[in-house]
Amino acid sequence: MDANTFIEAKELYYPFDIVPEYWDWLVYQGSLQNLKVPVEIYTEINGANQDKKYHDELAKWARTVDVKSNLVLDEELDYGLVNTVITQGYVASPTEADLLKMGRDPFLIAYALTDPQNITVVTTEASKPTKKGANRHVPDVCKHFGVQCCNTFSLVRSLGFSTNWKKSV
Known part of the structure; x- marks a missing residue:
């Protein structure tokens, strides 16, 4: 999943306060190995880039243990x-x-x-x-x-x- 899929979902159609089920579902799908996010993409949404606009609800969600352990791809990059x-x-x-x-x-x-x-x-x-x-x-x-x-x-x-x-x- 590209970073824009998370950012636009948060801002446009699945805001955390309106559709929290979506965000739980992403983690669940990650636990089933149906969805994964490369670490390079993960750092775009977790606030690690120190960009102020990403120190929000999305970044907080991304930094949770469940998200890291279930959604982040654990694979070496070629x-x-x-x-x-x-x-x-x-x-x-x-x-x-x-x-x-x-x-x-x-x-x-x-x-x-x-x-x-x-x-x-x-x-x-x-x-x-x-x-x-x-x-x-x-x-x-x-x-x-x-x-x-x-x-x-x-x-x-x-x-x-x-x-x-x-x-x-």
């Missing part, structure tokens, strides 16, 4: 795959500005490349095939590498989220 994603999916010779623009998206896609038939990248970005270089969107880079990609709403439908999900467990 940095060669990250390099491949950057140089073949975005731009062959990236500048510092390019790397900043790409953010941590190449890490997310690199993890998915370890098992592209069974790992799906979840993002709120929409495909924009006309974007080039460091401006490419996650769905387009995923498509380039044969990695499955979906949005938050596809995720919740495929895994059956509802506000009374605990009754079915």
